[in-house]
Amino acid sequence: MILDLQRVTKRFGDRDRIVTAIRDVSLSLLEDEIFALIGESGSGKSTLAELIVGLQKPTEGRVVWHWDGSGQAAADRRRQVQLVFQNPDRSMNPYWKVKEIVAEPLLLQRVERSEAFRLAGELLERVRLPRELLERRPSECSGGQKQRIAIARALSMSPALLIADEITSALDPTTERDILNLLLALKREQSMSILYITHRLETIPGFADRLAVMKDGAVVEEGYTESVLGAPNSDYTRALLDACSYS
Numbered sequence: 080m081i082l083d084l085q086r087v088t089k090r091f092g093d094r095d096r097i098v099t100a101i102r103d104v105s106l107s108l109l110e111d112e113i114f115a116l117i118g119e120s121g122s123g124k125s126t127l128a129e130l131i132v133g134l135q136k137p138t139e140g141r142v143v144w145h146w147d148g149s150g151q152a153a154a155d156r157r158r159q160v161q162l163v164f165q166n167p168d169r170s171m172n173p174y175w176k177v178k179e180i181v182a183e184p185l186l187l188q189r190v191e192r193s194e195a196f197r198l199a200g201e202l203l204e205r206v207r208l209p210r211e212l213l214e215r216r217p218s219e220c221s222g223g224q225k226q227r228i229a230i231a232r233a234l235s236m237s238p239a240l241l242i243a244d245e246i247t248s249a250l251d252p253t254t255e256r257d258i259l260n261l262l263l264a265l266k267r268e269q270s271m272s273i274l275y276i277t278h279r280l281e282t283i284p285g286f287a288d289r290l291a292v293m294k295d296g297a298v299v300e301e302g303y304t305e306s307v308l309g310a311p312n313s314d315y316t317r318a319l320l321d322a323c324s325y326s
């Protein structure tokens with residue numbers, strides 16, 4: 080197990096208006112697995128990711144890390160968790176070249192400049208992009224390429240956990256499938272767990288090992304993908320299945 084959430088609740092706001100974004104959630108993430116978190120907008124998926132990364136603190140309950148590196152200092156631990164978001168432009172400086180974007184975490188780690196750029200080239204190859212892209216700027220790359228660049232940058236820190244928050248939502252179905260296949264291949268090539276956050280249930284079969292379904296901040300169903308999708312226990316999961324093209 081790399082981490083578990085123990086009865087985590089997160090509330091925002093003050094006495095006048097309190098939003099309970101996460102309600103008493105207990106979940107564990109295992110080593111080398113792809114865990115999908117599915118739910119509609121506002122169900123609390125991103126808040127859960129922020130709690131895991133440490134960007135938010137639980138109001139109640141605990142997030143407990145278990146993997147080998149968890150005894151490291153908080154800053155080292157944070158590097159072991161990398162986040163990739165729906166909109167890669169939000170995390171990319173438009174004036175920088177791709178090589179600077181991919182190499183940035185390495186440069187912040189004081190890796191020497193020419194070595195960081197050499198590694199950036201290797202990282203691009205790992206996400207199946209040509210090295211020529213190193214000299215381009217984000218505006219000269221497609222949406223799918225930018226998402227691969229964001230993944231390459233995340234991989235530069237050899238994360239124990241990659242959190243992919245709606246990373247394919249802005250992509251066409253073919254590019255979406257390509258990116259998910261890339262994540263599957265990367266997970267096979269290196270030891271890494273992936274928390275895949277999505278509202279698109281149809282992308283999960285054949286991709287995620289386990290999943291949790293969230294509704295109004297609570298987990299309504301959790302289990303192995305095939306069991307849950309083959310025989311859902313909750314009416315909500317059944318409704319989600321009926322609403323998508325999965326059969």
Ligand SMILES: Nc1ncnc2c1ncn2[C@@H]1O[C@H](COP(=O)(O)OP(=O)(O)OP(=O)(O)O)[C@@H](O)[C@H]1O
Binds near residue numbers: 122123
């Ligand atoms: N910083 C915050 N302050 C107040 N309320 C917040 C904050 N962050 C999230 N919320 C609320 O918590 C609830 C869960 O939001 P969250 O962004 O986690 O949902 P989500 O499932 O990721 O949605 P989406 O798919 O639209 O991103 C929502 O009602 C949201 O308005």
